[in-house]
Amino acid sequence: MMERKGRFRHQSLQDRKSIQKLLDAVKRGIAKGELQFGDDTGEITLEPKGLMNLRVTATAEDDQSRLDLRITWTNETPDKPDSGKLKIKGG
Secondary structure, three states, X not given: OOOEOOEOXXXXXXXXXXXXXXXXXXXXXXXXXXXXXXXXXXXXXXXXXXXXXXXXXXXXXXXXXEEEEEEEOOOOOOOOOOOOOOOOOOO
């Protein structure tokens, strides 16, 4: 479900084998540096680069279990100039 420009969201029921295939595709996309997501309502392409932050949350309560994986990174903008080498002088 495409919510707004720059954001893609999808929800569906999948079996373990299908989810494994999706996670394998994410793994290959991260290795390649390009992740493409899409369904009938929209699509988005992400380009993971450099160091990435990984957050894993797992919960099991009563009859419901949940696994959240969040991977974030900073998109480099080509028009943003590099500040150069950091210099620090002590007293």
